Amino acid sequence: MDALLMCGGRGTRLDAAVEKPLVDICGRPMLDRIAEALHRSRVETVHAVTSPHTPNTRTRASDLGLHCIDAPGDGYVSDLGFALERVSRPVVTVVADLPLLLPDHVDAVMEAAAGGSLTACVPVELKQTLGASLDDSLVFDYQGTAVCPTGLGVIGTKTDTTQSDSTDTDSTMYLTSDTKLALNVNRPTDIALAEERCE
Template identity: 45%
Template structure:
């Protein structure tokens, strides 16, 4: 998903093209997807992100499938894209949806989300999965924590990466802690995966988020910090 204006970031640069440690965020996310087990990536753009579209098609990968969403907001454009691709809800394969504002994302983090969806389903048919990060984790890292909601009495924030799979697949009768210390909660049609993974905890919405992401990446080094890396102060 790379069709946002990025008004909260300010400036003239479209949000997906905002540089973090010298590289556009959307390139970092594309690299993560390219190295993951996700089979095919589609760039969902909008009239608000014409420069992003040109960058992806003309500079990065001319063969990248592009979906031109109407630009009616994230949720509306996401629904448009899912209908265009045809996912599990319409008899097609499960879909992984990813926002372009996750500059710490890497292939291993993407695969961990895919594995969580499969664990919540029956293995072969991934369950629909909503990925969230505790608001306290984001605040400790020093990044914005907008759109706070509550899961089992804990404040969480959507991470911007989810799986749309078989909502009826598998069963989960409570709040079970997984091997990586994250939580799985059954929410009816979809499971909620709560994780403290730093690679999923940093969404860039404000200039201050860019600074935190760059500090965590460390002077533009390509290797993303792992979940157990020490957190910065503030």
């Protein structure tokens, strides 16, 4: 199974001096850390989905030996759709602001997806306890618990309809309380939180 590393966003909330995927966490760019986790997992090929907003990220991705997909930069959903037309499915997807991602996380979602679609989520309460930033627009209810996506998941084959089947959310949800998956670096305060937990 291949992976799409989504790294074409503007990263305006972080307000960093470099492109968001190139922000250092414990002395290494987030892009490098996530690419390493993907390479050490069971993923076969890592595709970096870049855009006109992230030219330096594209250069770094090439230096790391990643296959680059140059998306238009019209937003996450649009760029993901663009990239999906250029890879085979199922495919792992991961955002470039999840710097504590481990190979075990990737392998676990691949196994749990079993060829279908799956979204890894964490309880909102966990993010609040950690003091991590939270995008309220992504929060939803899962079996009575407020949860939000981590940015890690699997998109199944085109004939896989479980993702759109609202009556079968169990098969598309991977709920975890792993703090490493609860820390997306979206704001400056998230950098310190992530660095406290580097390995």
